[in-house]
Amino acid sequence: MxxxxxxxxxxxxxxxxxxxxxxxxxxEIFENDFIGVIGPNGAGKTTLIKTILRLITPYSGKISYYFKAGKSEAPIGYLPQVNTIDRKFPITVEDVVLSGLLNRQKITKRFSKKEKEKVKELMDQMRIGNIARKPIGELSGGQMQRVFLCRAIISDPELLILDEPNTYVDNKFESELYEILKKLNEKMAIIVVSHDIGTISSYVKTIACVNRHVHYHKSNIISQEQLDSYNCPIQLITHGHIPHTVLESHEG
Ligand SMILES: Nc1ncnc2c1ncn2[C@@H]1O[C@H](COP(=O)(O)OP(=O)(O)O)[C@@H](O)[C@H]1O
Ligand SMILES: [Mg+2]
Structure with a gap:
């Protein structure tokens, strides 16, 4: 392939x-990639994501995009950190998911029946179909995550970026989420940011460690010595043959 x-x-x-x-x-990011981005709080993980999304302009250096023309109207799907979402925004669950299909033409056009069906199908699959008409202000943190995950993937992006998707998510949905991502990774590249890579290290293919600089490991296994040399306050533990990486507690 x-x-x-x-x-x-x-x-x-x-x-x-x-x-x-x-x-x-x-x-460099390739179409089959599944990258876990780790690093302590304030290390610049979200800043890296915003830079890739062109939400902030780099001071120097160059970003090149090689998305396939016509493949997706929104080549990057983005799940922001939930604490940055304005819950008071008067919009329903269904509208949030539909907004993931917005593009230049859609601003004047209505959503088609086919698009609405696609949204319904995805919401049912993510078990938020029953709350489609609820305003987002009434949702739990876990429900919000699902709603914004649907919004991020509804356009079939070539790259899906998730910023701390495991915050507020219950354990049951967390493992479900990673199964969903594994499946999505057959069709799109995925970057998932986490300060707790415990669960994700068995799903991601490679790991990028952010601490002002970015150290990229072309494997999902990373040694304690490597972490120490990057000043990442992260500790490795191993259960059987599956390596787990967890964040040590640290100040601030
Ligand atoms: N909008 C902003 N304006 C000014 N400084 C910011 C802004 N967003 C983040 N920062 C600062 O940039 C640093 C890195 O933040 P961030 O990228 O959010 O880290 P992380 O996602 O790894 O926790 C922090 O010191 C934070 O205070
Ligand atoms: Mg962040």
Whole structure:
């Protein structure tokens, strides 16, 4: 199976108000990738994601996109960190998911019957079909995650980016989520940010460790020595032959 490059960062530095948060990042992403992004709080994980999404403009370096023309109207699906979502925004579950299909033409056009059916099918599959008409302000954290995951994947993106999807999610949905992602990875590249890679290390194929700089490991196994040399306050534990990586507690 071919595995084309879809995205490349070359010596990218970015941040806010002139301050550098991520520095000299070079990274290639391919269509079959399933990358776990780890690192302590405030390390710049979300900043890296926002840079890839073009929500912030790099100070220096270059980002190249190689998405296939006509394949998806929204080539990157994005699940933001839930604590950044405005719950007071007066919009229903169904509308949030539908908004994942918005593009330039749709701003004046109505959604088709086929699109609405696709949304319904996905919501049922994610078990939020029963709350389709609820305003998002009334949802639990776990329900919010599912709603925004549906929104991120409804356009069949080429790259799906999830920022801390396991926050607020109950254990049952967490393992379900990773099974869903594993399935989606047959069709799209996935980047999943987590400060707790315990569960994800057995699902992801590679690991990027962020701490101002990005260290990319072309494997889902990472040694304690490697982590120490990157100043990542993360500790490895092993159950049987499956390595688990967990975050040590740290200040701030
Ligand atoms: N919008 C912003 N304006 C200014 N500084 C920010 C902004 N967002 C994040 N930062 C700062 O950038 C640093 C990295 O933040 P972030 O990328 O959110 O880290 P992480 O996702 O790894 O926890 C933090 O010190 C944070 O305070
Ligand atoms: Mg973050």
């Amino acid at each position: 071919k595995n084309d490059k879809i995205l490349e960062l070359k010596n990218v530095s970015a941040g806010y108000n002139g301050e550098i948060i991520i520095e000299d990042v070079s990274l």
